[in-house]
Amino acid sequence: MSHGKLREEKDCLNCGHTVEEKYCPNCGQQNIQTRQPFHYLFTHFVEDFTHYDGQFWGTLKNLLFKPGKLTTTYLEGKRQIFVPPVKLYIFVSFITFFLFALFPPFNINFEGKGSSKLLPQKSKITELQKAITDARAKEKLEYKDSLYINKLNAVLQDSAKLNEIEGTFDMNKSLDDDIKVSGYNNKKSFDSAAAKNPSSFDFINIPFAHKYFELKEKGIKKGDILKKLFETSFHNLPKALFIYLPIFALFLWIFHNKKKWWYFDHGIFTLHYFAFLLLNILIFSFLNKLTDFTDIGFINGLIRFIMLVFMIYSAVYFFIAHRRVYHSHGVVSLIIGFILFSINLTAFLFLVVGLGMISFLMIH
Incomplete structure (x- = not known):
């Protein structure tokens, strides 16, 4: 790979010093033609760095x-x-x-993730609710039926909590009111509270809260x-x-x-x-x-x-x-x-x- 065609003239274009060989002994500039093919820009960059x-x-x-x-x-x-x-x-x-x-x-x-996980969970909650309704529909509830209903209610509550957690991490959902900033779910109420109770960390809290509410309003x-x-x-x-x-x-x-x-x-x-x-x-x-x-x-x-x-x-x-x-x-x-x-x-x-x-x- 060549650094370019040498000039026939022996004067350095940079400092005017006499150039006997390839490089100017005074400033070190290469004595080559000023006009080169377009590919020289790239080849010279690689060659100048790797030097070969x-x-x-x-x-x-x-x-x-x-x-x-x-x-x-x-x-x-x-x-x-x-x-x-x-x-x-x-x-x-x-x-x-x-x-x-x-x-x-x-x-x-995150496309296609989140909602597919929630479907089985929602179906399970529906089945639990139906089982509780059927159990309560009996004319006479025995002690074992009460235990069964209480057990179903406990499972139902756990399932609802799990569903809520999965919903929080569902990447296909927009920001909702479940997530609050300092206990507030909109910019107006947050600004009002911040004005009444100023904090030394407001320079951090306020910009982040405003950005969060902005993204929430856009439905991102x-x-x-x-x-x-x-x-x-x-x-x-x-x-x-x-x-x-x-x-x-x-x-x-x-x-x-x-x-x-x-x-x-x-x-x-x-x-x-x-x-x-x-x-x-x-x-x-x-x-x-x-x-x-x-x-x-x-x-x-x-x-x-x-x-x-x-x-x-x-x-x-x-x-x-x-x-x-x-x-x-x-x-x-x-x-x-x-x-x-x-x-x-x-x-x-x-x-x-x-x-x-x-x-x-x-x-x-």
Whole structure:
């Protein structure tokens, strides 16, 4: 694959410096023709990233199978061997979410569910009611008949409760009055109560209540709301990960020697680790998709075993990378790694919850 046809002229179009060979010795720009075929846009993008000199593929291999190697090499000053960390993260992030947009990792479909489950339950309630009516129709009720009726009534109540629970989770139903917000089932009564008894959490409660009542008035099905919630959250995930990058690096900075390790160093570690997580998610999703195309139990079992290995490896990866980059004692590294892992997991869960809340407000 070529980077483009070279110019016959020896002056650099970027800085005017004399170009003896392929690249300008002053600014590094390639001395190629300014006009290229349309396909050059795509071929140049791929070639520029992979370089076909082993840099890109070597970066991926070390990222996946040698935890901490990229960070250590970069911090040692060897920065031409592998793809720069920022460029790597952006590229892996772009590829991951671009492929997810084309081939969603999950299919959410509630069509045909819920109502089919309720039919047998409703039929059972009708039969119980008929049995109670028939039992009471006897001219003379004996003690055993009373026990029988009481037993039927108990079963009837349990069945009605079960039916109510199933109705709540029926994704083909719209929002109804069974679900209330702070004890109110409409916007007017909620606003009236909120005005009389203001709360310090009104900045959260009021927008969510208004959104709920808005969706309720539109008659949107529960399944559609849940589906849109998943889709919106997924589209916001890249932003959430990008926002969390400096937070992750900050936790690393707090738990390590400030003189030996700068915040910049932790940022490099974070970029490599997040690039690995995205790549691992992409591979995991690809393997999961493979199970949709085969019904052979042995192959599916093998794929799921590989997926399990990837899950375990993802958890262990952080500890190995942390040990190799920061060169701390094994036990100390393990303790610090466990604390960091726990704190970041908790903090990221809070971020995911916040993401879900924002995604709910964005549903329309």
